[in-house]
Amino acid sequence: MELFLQQVFNGIMFGSTYAIVALGLTLVMGILNIPNFAHGHLYMLGGYITFFFIGTLGLGFWPSLVLTLIVLGLLGVLMERIVYRPLTDQPHINAFIAAIGALIFLESLALVVWGPQGLRIPNPYPQNFELLGITIGLQRLLVIIGAITLIFGLHVFMKHTILGTTIEAVAQNREGAMLNGINVNRVSAVTFAISSATAAVAASFLSPIFMLSPSMGAILGMKAFIIVILGGMGSIPGAILGGYILGVIEALGGGYISAAYKDVFAFGALIIILTVKPTGIFGKKEA
Amino acid sequence: MLSVKSLTKQFGGLTAVRDVSFDIRPGEVFAVIGPNGAGKSTLFNMMTGTLKPTWGKVFIGEDEISGRRPYQIVARGVARIFQTTSLFDQLRVIDNMMIAYKWRTGLGFWNTLLHTPGWKKYQAEAFMNAMETLAFVGLAEKSEQLIPTLSQEEQKRLAIGIALVSKPKIVLLDEPTGGLIQEETDRITRLIEKIREQGITVCLIEHKMQMIMGLANRIAVLNYGEKIAEGTPDEIKNNQAVIEAYLGGEIHA
């Protein structure tokens, strides 16, 4: 039972990361219809930027987190402007290629600047405590709390600010929004900024527990992609739920079943779900 | 010819089409009219297999076609054109026509890969028929052109040609003159008359009353998803329910 609880706790922590990374991706995919396959690499870069502020400049954890958020937000805007906007009227597959180009670029950039060796950030909250017989790291708890705060904050933003509702309007009907005089380009930029900033927050929270490596974004990006599709493109509840489900499945799968095949279950489940419901669990009728 | 029996379609809790029935007789032009949102296109989509009816059936002769896939319905001699001009706009005019003829031929994977004698025969047959139909709709000399170079009217003609090329028993035309000016509309009307002269049954949805009144043999009127009247143009013109639905007498438009 304790083992089970421990695994569920791990799963929830992971799910929190997945949820916020997928959340950013679903905004971009749902609103801009851009398959931003490089999203995981923005997360990776977020980790390195955090390392730069903490490890190289010696700033504290919280200021670094805020600075990383700003830097990545700007980077997101830049990426939208340089990489994706010129491709607006082209087939999606071209945007996909551009995304592959962008992710190759970002990964090599990290490799050139920081080298291939794994880097570590000192853990600001290394304390552990026992609860219900399971060991809980404070930083791990912080990941969960941070994620939930972020999700809540984003919800408030989307529902109760003009900018947020505008984004939702564009998500639901791009042409209609354009006819209503909404500046779609500006919405795109803002969406990208939010999307990459959330990825950066996930990376900042996690980096003290984990290790940074240039290739750490690839797998996470792919998983986020799958969560987004599973939850239905553009669906925020879908991304959150999908993220937590995948996190828990993985933790239980990795602990109880084979680690080698745990991804097979996740990916296999996706195939089955999509063939039964071809537009995802929370998906709109026809994309 | 084609009969519709108690067709009903619900989307969620909304009923788009309620209990509509009619029979289309061979060789006539049958029109379905009604204000915007009356459920005309939904009805059409059910007749051509694009939508599954919640209730009711569609027959072609004795053969039930409701619930079948669109390509199976086409193979029973029911062709259609879409409301917004729908063409293969990345391809040439002649390609559009030949694609629509394909189901009548044996041009399958192996035939094509091995270039069997049958392939040659069918390929020539498809080309001949395509050219013939293009001549019929008046696009013979445009056969090598790409779609975006065609005018609005030519695109409409091509769409009708695509429906006709596989020699259907009945064509369903969803607003064939939508977006055209009067002169163009007249020319399309003449084309539809020519189709009737060929012995092909026509069922069409239209907004333009004047055109319908001159063209159709019989008319069914939909309002809020229900059939409120059916009859000859004269009967319809004088039908009280129809006049009310069209806000008092504007039916003569």
Add this chain to the structure above:
Amino acid sequence: MKKMKQVALRLLLVLSALSMVCTGAWAAEAVIGFTGPLSGPGAGYGRDNLNGLKMAADDINKAGGITVKGKKYTLKIESYDDMIDPTAAVNNARRLRSRSGARVIYNPVFNTIAPLMQINEQRGSDFLLMAYSSTPKIEAIKNDTTVSIPPPFTAYVQAFSDIAWEKGWRKAAMVVTLGAYGDEWREAFKHYWTKKGGEIVADKPANYYTDTDFSAQLSAALAANPEFLLIGGPSEPTGLVIEQARNLGFKGGFMLVDQAKMDYIADVVFKGDLSTMKDVIGIVRVLNLPSQVIADFTKRYEETYKVHVTFEAALNYSSLFAVAKAMEAAGTVSDPKAIKAAISKVLPQSGDTVPTPYQGILFQKLLVEGSVGVIADGKYQKNYQYIWWAKDENAFNKIKEKMVTSPNVEIRWMPVEGYLQQ
């Protein structure tokens, strides 16, 4: 007139010098090729290998290069990235062989070594493949121009088990990396440890290359109450595993598969603090090797390449010295077969030239002892060096005589099947 003569003389000198450089009579280059992962997940490992070669080439050149049949050569390392892709590795090898004229090519991953072994014997494009892979599968492929550099990992499996047994450890749980190497390690350890009478209470592999959290596997493994954990993959994530295991309350010891390096983990992941690691058995700390040059080697390596020294770097360094000497002995820089044949003549190496002196060569395997290091109570302890190719006590003693001794090193005999020398 006299001035003219002087100018003419000087011109002649310069010209002759130039022509000597051009024709190669002055000092030619022998190209040593390297293809391996320099980007992607294996990049760190690939670079460790390459750095060792670069440093060896520099040192050899600084000492005047090599002399083959009276002609001076300097060594030049030419490297290409293959990202562990067989196609790219073959392309790189072809390029190195036909464009740069490399007759010796290094590669450090089995997945790319196997396809290279298909082409390195082709007439007209043959090269000596220097393979850094500890899997015995290499020896299963018959190939006359391949040399493998590290000891077989099975030697480490046995040696580590030996020491763990002495320490009184019995119950093991495994959280080893996924992948070819990890799969083989688990299999071999399971076989050997249970044969010895030990017990394996859990086997929860994890992907050290893609995962960053191991708490799922660790929680499951620790639930079975093991006395020690067999862990490992690349060093950095291995350090993470140690930290996460301690955070989950694990008090026992660790055994590291030979890919993970205890000194690297201690210095890089834990910044020199051994208290978290506490009890570890694994491949020896490079700095604790008994060779005379080791301190100097480590210092220069870390200064030049700004990374922690690794065993891969040391072995590659030593192997290139062997190749260079073999070229001299064979009297050729271009005949791979002759170079390989001459390697046995230049061994054993001495501890005052290379950090990990090779004792000999057996078919295609260079022979170097398996060096085991131990951390106990948060301190480095005595090393053990296992001679794994001696078929009997006698042969062992003969080898032992030639080896560098030190009070901190105990030399032991540990025959490993399949490698016993006649």
Add this chain to the structure above:
Amino acid sequence: MITKPIHTRLMYLALFIAALLLPLYVPDDYIFQIVIMSVLYAIATSAMNLIIGFTGQASLAHGAFFGIGAYGVAILTKAGISFWVALPVSALIAALVGVLVGIPALRTRGHYFAIVTLCFGVIMWILAGNWIELTGGHNGIFGIPQPTPVRLPWLGEIEFFSQTAQYYLALGFLLLTLFGLHRLIFSVFGLTFMAIRNNEPLADAVGINTFTTKLIAFVSANFIAALAGGLYASMIGAVSPSAASHMLTFNFLIFVILGGIATLSGAVIGAFAIPIIMEFLQFLGDYRMLFFGALLVVVIIFFPQGLVGGLRRLNQRIAVWRQNKVSE
């Protein structure tokens, strides 16, 4: 019906002869190796073009089917079966798997289809790495025999050890593939592929069984990809999970898009140009992939139709320029 102008035909003839004579003038083993691999990639890429370019279904499982072919040939030939039996059998297995995957996967559209196939690709990759009994795990299968020598009536016995023989073998398969694809695509049947890409509801409405047609395109593409994979396995002599990975799919995708999607020549050009550019960039060392990533983005922005599209545009410009000159 669809005829090419005479100068285009001459150009293709010249290319064909140049390809046949290539071993006579290829400068060294290295270039030859790249050419051989590019020929193999061109086969797989052309097949991918059938499903993605012509039919408009973004299948991201292509690498997996390449892998099925590679592993199939590896396992069968190691079991002593002749290469000439192993190759078609592996391709047929891939086709069968294609049917089984296609039937559920083709129910989805657009991004969803891409993701479902990508997931399948990842699963195959994981299986390749972990089904140790069958695939040899992450080590893969090595020591795969070269294609069995064939005895031809007037040429004597042909072995496939040399690069030249391997080249002709691969070239033969490429020509066969292009020949088959040419027949399929330039026909009424082929038009139905493009009809689906262009306007699926209309294709449905004009009597095309869109599902079956998509399935045929998908399965044919997989069959050909597996052929390329089988050739790859016996030429490289070793397969490991990287031969079935989604990274391979992405590579093929890059070849197709940058070469020129939905053109027969585009896929081939991409399969040659990109690997050659990559090799050329080796001098950049650590900065190579950095540069390549940026290059990819720039090229896709400025040449959305790929290299073939770029060439066409250039051709048009030249035509316009010449016309202007004449009219002056």
